Amino acid sequence: MRERWRAVGVLAGALFVVNVVARLVIKFGFENDDTAADRVSLVMFLVIGLILAAVAFRWGRDRPVGRWAADLTAAVAVALALTVFVGPLLVGNSPFAGGAGLFFAQIWLYLAAAGAGVLVGYLILTALGRDYRSQQLKRYAQLKAAKPRKVVRR
Template sequence: MRERWRAVGVLAAALFVVNVVARLVIKFGFPDNDTANSRVSLAMFLVIGLILAVLAFRWGTDRPVGRLAGDLAAAVGVALALTLFVGPLLVGDSPFAGGAGTFFAQIWFYLAATAAGVLVGYLGLTALGRDYRSRQLERFAELKAAKPRKVVRR
């Protein structure tokens, strides 16, 4: 159980670090350039989606869908809370400095990027037939095919 939550915590920390790096690049590299800020933010969301796609692909092979969804949702929830409330403080802003529209836009963009990443990773895994359920059904079919027929005497 400890390893499970450690992996979730490491994933949440990694997602938060990606956001902090993007915020620092924007603050020190492009403080007044809105176009560059948008591109760095887009790159951040792509990296977050890619991380989750890879982990959904990797974790989906040995975890049932319910456990996989719970682990990823917990990590994304913690990372989102850190991104919204702690991330701006690290670069000297207030979490609500951009107004309510910017605050809620961050939430929706973050959730869209994470959902897209998980969806791409898990659908790719399922399409290849390597997900937990497909492997379970394959083992069941092999087990049933390997049993000899029972002789019935009358």
């Protein structure tokens, strides 16, 4: 159980670090350029989606959907809370400095990027037939095919 929560914590930390790096790049490189800041934010959301796609692909191979989905949900929830409340403080802003619209837009965009990443990773894994359920069905079919037929006496 300890290893499970460690993996969730590391994933949440990695997602938060991606956000912090994007915020620092915007602060020091593109402070007054809104177009460049939007591009950096887009790249950040793409990186978050790619990380989650890779994790969903990896965890989906050897764990049931319910287990890895709960782990990913917990990691995304922690990373989202850190991103929304702690991230702005690291660059000298208030979490609510941009108003309620920006605050909630940040949450929706983060959830959309996370959901899309997980969905892409799991769909690729399922399409390749390497997900946990497909592997279970494959082992079951092999086991049933390996048993010899019973001879029926009349």
